[in-house]
Amino acid sequence: MTVTEESTEPLLQRPPAEVRYADELAALRAADDGPRPPGWQMGLRAALRFVVGDEQAGISRKFVGNVSLVERALVTLATNRGLMLVGEPGTAKSLLSELIAAAVSGDSALTVQGGAATTEDQIKYSWNYALLVSEGPSPRSLVPAPMLRGMAEGRIVRFEEITRCPLEVQDCLLSLLSDRVIAIPELDGPEGMVFARQGFNVIATANTRDRGVNEMSAALKRRFNFETVFPIPDFDTELALVEAEATALLKQSGVTAPPRRDVLEVLVGTFRELRGAAERGERMSTVMSTAEAVSVAHAVGVRGWFLRGEPGTAADVVASLAGTAAKDSPEDLARLRRFLEQEVPRRKGGQWRALHDARHLLAD
């Protein structure tokens, strides 16, 4: 969730992590003298430092969250179980898997994007049909998909949104994860079996909003270790992150006024409150993630600057919340309104008051 500005690759909107942090990765690899699991580009501690940062060594903090979660994730990948990252949307699961893959394999691009239309072909391999027809099945006509490549090259494969795939497609991972081999029956001889090299493992992500992990088959479940990624627990950390991200986004949008901290405080406070309401059985159907908070902060800044030439105010927060946070659910809108009406007046501080006063801006 950290924005960095890399001028080396001006053509790419968002280069992969191994390109964005190439210098840090190189430095960590060079300085790493710890034990290194076979097939890994660096040891576990170095990988951990890459993800959670190390101020003294000049390694930036890229993932804000539990350190022990990252430790468990890395150790899991060094064993023979896959890693399953679950959590609400917007909790930086994909970022975490990208960072880990970049650290462990130096390559985060072996990615399967799960969806209703995902097929086994996209996971294991398919064929170049022109060559297949003219030459018959051969390694030349084989088109390897990420899983096959990851096994052959000994790299981490990322499987995004695995629970959105049909169950039968998910289950094609079963033999692959336990036997660590893909059979290609069309090919004869040793080429018909691709054994996983050391360094291969799978990081899957699943969000708890769409189709949860409950529908996953028990057989597949037990081939993964589960890690739940949580929203940032600490207010100040989240505020700092939102401020940094929103400032960067605003700069990209041509807004020179930085966001006001007191306005961001009520914004982040509102997000945290609505997120916390889930514990009391009042879950918002809209995702109240930090990423959403950043996008609202961005919208607030843009409104303030282009409409009035100033940083956004609490009134802009209300107006933006209506569109961003309460997207299409009247229930969510009602809950937001109820929060503005009943909860906000109890909070002390100028911007909370302004937020309350602007509640009428929450259009129906």
Place this chain on the structure above:
Amino acid sequence: MATDPAAAPSPETAHFIGVRHHSPACARLVARAIAALRPAYVLVEGPADMNGRLDELLLEHRLPVAVFSHYRDETRVATSWAPLCDYSPEWIALRDGRAAGAQVRFIDLPAWHPAFTERAEGAANRYADAEARYAEATARLCERFSVDSVDALWDGLFEVADDPDGLQERLDTYFDLVRGDAEADAGDRAREEYMASWVRAAVARSGGRPVLVVTGGFHRPALRALAAVGGTQWPEVPEPPEGALGGSFLVPYSFRQLDAFGGYQSGMPSPGYYQRLWESGAEAAAGELTRAVAERLRGRGIAVSTAALVAARSLAQGLALMRGHPYEARVDVLDGLAGALITDDLDRPLPWTTRGTLHAGTHPVVAEMVAACTGTAEGALHPDTPLPPLVHDVAERLARLGLDGAEGPVRLDLTEPRGLERSRVLHRLRVLGVPGFTRVSGPADSADPVFTERWEPSPKAGREAALIEAGAYGARLEEAASVLLAERAHTAGTDAGPLAGLLFDAVLCGVGPLSADLLDTLADRVGRVRELGPLGEVLATALGLWRHDRVFGVARGPVLGAVVAGAVRRALWLAEGLHGSGGGVDLGRLRALAAVRDALRYAPEAVPITREAAAEAAARIAGDPLAPQDLRGAACGLGWALGGAADPAATVRALAPDALGDWLAGLFAVAREEVGRGDGTLVDVLDDIVAAMTEDTFHAGLPALRQAFAFFPPREREAVAAHLLERRGRAGSARALLRTTADPLRLARAKALEAAVTDLLTRHGLRTPCRDEHAMGPRTSRPDEHTTGPRTPHPNEHTTGPRTAR
């Protein structure tokens, strides 16, 4: 004590060990230091007023036990505990020090001393390790070492470290860092000054032999400096001021009470695990923890496969390796187990990554893991130990109230002061689980208008043991009861039923000045109830007692005030969020809004919400198209009752006919009086609407309408009837209009049935005009018959018509 007390102190003979209070590693360090130094004195952080009774402390108790200190004067009540378990460094210092022939002394101020009051809120743990003032320093250390919690940091640095020789140095560095950052307050300085005076006196009398000082690591740097200069007289042990009561006693303690996850920030988590670590080392403790968790889970029918345990073990070993632990530490094992055994998404971060209580709804696997760490050990005092003050307090009270030798049943009149006092004593004993008396009758809840109680003596077996155990909760009966109730409140969920029970127990026990914790917790829990109806009941009873109680002495009291405030806020919050189109009337939620109305009307000083704000909320609910009709009606009534700009007559006009009854039920439930006091516009509008209804609509809506008007007592219903008669220009008795001889609903059903039969006949062509005329003959007269006579329509009656017709 052979040397001249005036001799210059030589601080070199003083050895300071700064410890964490519940740390096996520190305990081992202390044991080694005593064995190596053979000190003349062992000075331990602990209440100096216990020094005369160290023999008692060193009896063969089964640990954990706690030194329990209490204090009470006119303005302040304080209690504190200094828990000791097998692996407490303080305990080892006392035991091994005595065994090595050293003079052992507690050297800290007594718990009641004002130096403690700045932090102690009512009930405190002297041996707290996780105090807020260190938080900043430890948080920075955690970040630097990339760990989540200070407990994990501590374990990695000290408990599983394989380097006993470097331990002291690392400890000193650690605590210097912590101390360097935290601000010592005036209380700390007073305590350190006092402890240092003991050290100087001991050094002066040690004859050059070593003096070992075992205190919290936080105090060590300051103590070293202070011990070098100053007088060498033995300091005096402060006496409680005139008129105040105070003292320290031994009470049995338990691992459950020690565990930080059990509710107090100041405990050390997982005492069961550390006990094992102390007894058999880190490796065995890790294995034992895995075994205990697997056993517990299997015992609860949760499948734990061998493969999963293998995965957990390898994960734990990998984590230990990665974190640089020579053996698996507590968090390594727990993390490993969590990674391998949990195949769901969690609602909350794993509890050992932070400090604090377990939440309701914690994943069962996680809950079992935490329980396995806690352990089940319960302490027991040696039989020769003087009994805790609670035992004497109870005996004295029972004797004074004539309850000690009661052979037969005891009848108490709660309206008499003596009866109430006796009732409270018995209820407090009941809450504390002390056998001896059983209540056989009395008020069942706070709405029960019963003012007598009957208690019967029951077997007294286990009574003294229960009292000694309860002695850990307080020195006096009412304190102990309220501390226990607060503990129950901490663990209570968000169901309204148990909360109401807890609240009534608090009322019955007459909780006293120690109840701040109970108060906050109850208000907090009430603020989390999820169902509006049950919440309304809690609010109504709390408000009733707050307003009217003459028996229990809680009227306008803070406990109920806090509950009322929390409940009103929560009720409005829940009501505004309640959506659903399901028809019908939910009396619970209507009563909840009526209770909100009463709270705002009669207890405005207890409620933090203004009438205006509540009326606005009511207006929003009333106008919410997604809200149930009865709730909208009730909200409209609430707005009306609170003087808001509600216009029920206009709203009624706009209502769909099928919603009318439900909506009115809500309105009448909350604003019946306003309707009665009004100018009758609403009744006029209703009359018009009902008159304009088709027969079918009327039949369909009648039950709900009748339910709505049932909120009016007969006299008010009569007034409505009179108004209707007058409006229609009819003369007659309004009372007679209301007194139908048969149930009007049955009449309506009969009418509907007749209509259906007629339809049926018509459809089958059996209802020719002439026959119809014939059949109609008796029928037309029937409605009159029904309204005048007791005859009920019998199905046969209806069939006779067609049958003759056939």
